[in-house]
Amino acid sequence: MTLAFSRRRFLASSTATRAPSPKEWREIMTITTPLRAALAAIALAAGLALAPAADAGTGTLQADTLHVTLTPSCGCCGAWAELAGAHGFSVEIEITEDYVAMKDAAGVPDALWSCHTARIGGYIIEGHVPFEAIEQLLEERPEITGIAVPGMPAGSPGMGNDPNAAYDVIAFGGAASDGALFHRVGN
Numbered sequence: 001m002t003l004a005f006s007r008r009r010f011l012a013s014s015t016a017t018r019a020p021s022p023k024e025w026r027e028i029m030t031i032t033t034p035l036r037a038a039l040a041a042i043a044l045a046a047g048l049a050l051a052p053a054a055d056a057g058t059g060t061l062q063a064d065t066l067h068v069t070l071t072p073s074c075g076c077c078g079a080w081a082e083l084a085g086a087h088g089f090s091v092e093i094e095i096t097e098d099y100v101a102m103k104d105a106a107g108v109p110d111a112l113w114s115c116h117t118a119r120i121g122g123y124i125i126e127g128h129v130p131f132e133a134i135e136q137l138l139e140e141r142p143e144i145t146g147i148a149v150p151g152m153p154a155g156s157p158g159m160g161n162d163p164n165a166a167y168d169v170i171a172f173g174g175a176a177s178d179g180a181l182f183h184r185v186g187n
Helices: 003-013 022-028 033-045 075-086 099-106 131-140
Strands: 065-070 090-095 117-120 123-127 146-149 167-172 180-185
Touching: 065 075, 075 090, 099 117, 123 131, 131 146, 131 180
Parallel strands: 065 090, 123 146
Antiparallel strands: 065 117, 117 123, 146 167, 167 180
16 A cells, blocks of 8 residues: 555545544555655755754754654655745754654644654644744743644645645643644634
8 A cells, every 4th residue: 555545545534623543644654665765865855954853962852943753654744844944943854664653752642643743942743733833832832742733634834835724733731631722724
């Protein structure tokens, strides 16, 4: 099964309010090895840093750098990271083969999973979060774990950038508990 088929099948069978289950994400993220190498080469050509998220020798994250963890099978993740760089964020990419472990390590609730996970300023950024919401998060510094755009909504950054797109950014953890509206895009 190819990535395009898996993603198309999930998106065609899902509603905008339901994120894929961990089993469905494993299927979505399944891709052949040659294509992984091609995607990694494309990311390098785009000038994105394929470096570990931790500073060498310190084991700590730089607070002003957007550390994006993604699987090599997802092209929209690289597009989102590239847009983040164009928006003024310093971007560092870590590639992982273990999608579920990436989500578990970040503490992202299953219902909020998307395709990539990022960290900045002590917060988790899950999925195709608009950059204005990240800036709002860093400015307001609420007592939450992070923010998420569940699934992969059409028109979100990296998914077509439709200025008429409408979707919600959900806060989770801490004061937001299991999830609360943080930022609304569109209607």
